[in-house]
Amino acid sequence: MKDIMNPTQNSEEENKLTIERRKKLDYIRKNSIVNGHPNDFRRDSFASDLKIKFSKKTKEELEELNHRVAIAGRIMAKRGPFLVIREMSDDIQVYTTKSIQKKLKKKYQNLDIGDIIGIKGVLNKSRRGDLYVSVENCFLLTKSLRPLPEKFYGLTDQETRYRQRYVDLIINKNSRRTFRIRSKLIAAIRSFMLSKDYIEVETPTMQVVPGGATARPFTTHHNALNMDMYLRIAPELYLKRLVVGGFERVFEIGRNFRNEGLSPYHNPEFTMIEFYQAYSDYKDLMLLTENMLSSIAIQVLGSTSIRYGTTTIELGGTYAQMSMFEAIKLYNQDHIEIQNLVRKDLQNHKLMISIAKLVCLHTEEQWTCGQILEKIFSETTESQLIQPTFITNYPAEISPLARKNDKDSFFSDRFELFIGGYEIANGFSELNDAEDQDLRFKKQHLDKQNTESNETINCYDKDYITALEYGLPPTAGQGIGIDRLTMLFTNTKTIRDVILFPSMRAVTKA
Known part of the structure; x- marks a missing residue:
C-alpha cells in the first residue's frame, strides 16, 4: 500500500492532476468575464442550521414546502449525481441532474474534488432520510489546483498535518x-x-x-x-x-x-x-x-x-x-529510604543527593536542596x-x-x-x-x-x-x-x- 502523503511517491501523480486542473482554469478564464474567480455569490444558509430546522420533516413535507437555499462550500466527494459539500458548520449533499451536469461540463470542464462552489436550489430529502439540495444553479467560486489527499486514507502523516494545517483542517x-x-x-x-x-x-x-x-x-x-x-x-x-x-x-x-x-x-x-x-x-x-x-x-x-x-x-x-x-x-512506596525521610531532612544536601541517586536521577553539584526535591518530584x-x-x-x-x-x-x-x-x-x-x-x-x-x-x-x-x-x-x-x-x-x-x-x-x- 503506498503512502499517499509521501511527496516523493506522489509528486508525479499530483503534478499530472495539477496540470489538468490548471488547463481547466485556463479554459474557465478564457470563457469568463471575471477571470475565473467570481465574488458575487452570497449564501443564505448553513448546513448545520438546515439540519436542525428541517431534518425531522418528511420528504413529502419538504417537497410541498419548496424551500430554496443558497449554500457554499468545498466539494469533498462525488457520488454519481451527488456532491458532498463541506463548509464551516457541517457537510451537506447536493444533487445534480443530467441537465445540470452537462452545463457544468460545458462551463467548467467538470468540477473536481476540492473545488469551492456556490449552490442555489431546493431543499429535499432522500428515501434514506438524508437532506440534500437539488441544484438549480451551480457556480464555481474557486478552482482547487492541487488534489486533496485520498478520502479513504485521509491526512495521517503528522509532519504534513502540522506544516500544512490548512489541508489538515479541510480533511480531518x-x-x-x-x-x-x-x-x-x-x-x-x-x-x-x-x-x-x-x-x-x-x-x-x-x-x-x-x-x-x-x-x-x-x-x-x-x-x-x-x-x-x-x-x-x-x-x-x-x-x-x-x-x-x-x-x-x-x-x-x-x-x-x-x-x-x-x-x-x-x-x-x-x-x-x-x-x-x-x-x-x-x-x-x-x-x-x-x-x-x-x-x-x-x-x-x-x-x-x-x-x-x-x-x-x-x-x-x-x-x-x-x-x-x-x-x-x-x-514512592517501594523506596524505604524515601519513606523514612522527615521534613527536616529536605535541607540535608548530602542526603538529598543520595536520594536522587537512589531513584536514578543525575544531579549537578551546584543544585540546591530545593532544586533536587523538585527534580525528584518531577521525575517520579x-x-x-x-x-x-x-x-x-x-x-x-x-x-x-x-x-x-x-x-x-x-x-x-x-x-x-x-x-x-x-x-x-x-x-x-x-x-x-x-x-x-x-x-x-x-x-x-x-x-x-x-x-x-x-x-x-x-x-x-x-x-x-x-x-x-x-x-x-x-x-x-x-x-x-x-x-x-x-x-x-x-x-x-x-x-x-x-x-x-x-x-x-x-x-x-x-
Missing part, C-alpha cells in the same frame, strides 16, 4: 473539532474572569528585561531605539505593576515565548492566561480554579466528567491537595497525578517571586495543579516585600552569571522594584496553560495537535 473533522473547542474554551475562560470583576489588559510582548519566569528568552533588536529587546517569557511583572496602580483584579490571555526545547507538552510559543487578585492568597486561587474549571467544562463540553486516554477525569467538586513532599512519599511523581491535584509547599529556592511560608521559610506559599499527569496551572501568594524581592533578583542574577557565562541576560528589573516600593497589596497570582488545558478537553496527547501552527524544524532539501 477531529482537527476542526479540536480548534473549535479551543476557541470555546478561551471564550469561556474570558467570560468567567469578567464575571468575577477582573479587568482584561494587555502588556508588552517585547520587553527590555525578560522576567516573570526562569527561562531563556528570544532576542530581537529594535532599530529605531537601537537596543536589544526580548520576547516576553511571562507577563507577570507588568500585571503586578497594574495591581500596584490600583487594578486589583487583572488578567491577560496571550502568547509567551521561551527559547527552549520541544516536547509533547512544550512549544517555544504558547498561550497562557495569567491573573492577579489583590487581598487574596494562594488558597483563594485554588478555590477559584476549581470553580473555573468545573464551570468552563460544563459550558464547553456539557459535563464536568471528561475522558482523557482510558481514564475519566472529574473536574467538578473539591480537588485533592498535598505537599510536594507528601506526594513524593505517596508515589508528576506523571501519576491523573485526577485534579493541587501540589503545595514548593521550595522557596525555586520560587523567586513567591512569598515564603510564614511557618517554614524553606517553603513558599505556592501550588501547581496537575491533571492527566502534567502541570496545568501554577499559582502563589505574591512576594510584596520590595527589599526581599530586590535581594532575590540580585541572587538570581549572580547565579545566572556563575552558570551561563556569556549567555547571561540581566533579569534584574529595577523598575519593578520601584513599583513594589510604592506598595503592592497582599496579592495572589496564577498562570494556566491554555494549550495544555485544550489537550485535556480534547483528549489529545501532544501539544502540537492543539496549536494551529506549531513550531517546526526547517525543511531541508535533499
Whole structure:
C-alpha cells in the first residue's frame, strides 16, 4: 500500500492532476468575464442550521414546502449525481441532474474534488432520510489546483498535518473539532474572569528585561531605539505593576515565548492566561480554579466528567491537595529510604543527593536542596497525578517571586495543579516585600552569571522594584496553560495537535 502523503511517491501523480486542473482554469478564464474567480455569490444558509430546522420533516413535507437555499462550500466527494459539500458548520449533499451536469461540463470542464462552489436550489430529502439540495444553479467560486489527499486514507502523516494545517483542517473533522473547542474554551475562560470583576489588559510582548519566569528568552533588536529587546517569557511583572496602580483584579490571555526545547507538552510559543487578585492568597486561587474549571467544562463540553486516554477525569467538586513532599512519599512506596525521610531532612544536601541517586536521577553539584526535591518530584511523581491535584509547599529556592511560608521559610506559599499527569496551572501568594524581592533578583542574577557565562541576560528589573516600593497589596497570582488545558478537553496527547501552527524544524532539501 503506498503512502499517499509521501511527496516523493506522489509528486508525479499530483503534478499530472495539477496540470489538468490548471488547463481547466485556463479554459474557465478564457470563457469568463471575471477571470475565473467570481465574488458575487452570497449564501443564505448553513448546513448545520438546515439540519436542525428541517431534518425531522418528511420528504413529502419538504417537497410541498419548496424551500430554496443558497449554500457554499468545498466539494469533498462525488457520488454519481451527488456532491458532498463541506463548509464551516457541517457537510451537506447536493444533487445534480443530467441537465445540470452537462452545463457544468460545458462551463467548467467538470468540477473536481476540492473545488469551492456556490449552490442555489431546493431543499429535499432522500428515501434514506438524508437532506440534500437539488441544484438549480451551480457556480464555481474557486478552482482547487492541487488534489486533496485520498478520502479513504485521509491526512495521517503528522509532519504534513502540522506544516500544512490548512489541508489538515479541510480533511480531518477531529482537527476542526479540536480548534473549535479551543476557541470555546478561551471564550469561556474570558467570560468567567469578567464575571468575577477582573479587568482584561494587555502588556508588552517585547520587553527590555525578560522576567516573570526562569527561562531563556528570544532576542530581537529594535532599530529605531537601537537596543536589544526580548520576547516576553511571562507577563507577570507588568500585571503586578497594574495591581500596584490600583487594578486589583487583572488578567491577560496571550502568547509567551521561551527559547527552549520541544516536547509533547512544550512549544517555544504558547498561550497562557495569567491573573492577579489583590487581598487574596494562594488558597483563594485554588478555590477559584476549581470553580473555573468545573464551570468552563460544563459550558464547553456539557459535563464536568471528561475522558482523557482510558481514564475519566472529574473536574467538578473539591480537588485533592498535598505537599510536594507528601506526594513524593505517596508515589514512592517501594523506596524505604524515601519513606523514612522527615521534613527536616529536605535541607540535608548530602542526603538529598543520595536520594536522587537512589531513584536514578543525575544531579549537578551546584543544585540546591530545593532544586533536587523538585527534580525528584518531577521525575517520579508528576506523571501519576491523573485526577485534579493541587501540589503545595514548593521550595522557596525555586520560587523567586513567591512569598515564603510564614511557618517554614524553606517553603513558599505556592501550588501547581496537575491533571492527566502534567502541570496545568501554577499559582502563589505574591512576594510584596520590595527589599526581599530586590535581594532575590540580585541572587538570581549572580547565579545566572556563575552558570551561563556569556549567555547571561540581566533579569534584574529595577523598575519593578520601584513599583513594589510604592506598595503592592497582599496579592495572589496564577498562570494556566491554555494549550495544555485544550489537550485535556480534547483528549489529545501532544501539544502540537492543539496549536494551529506549531513550531517546526526547517525543511531541508535533499
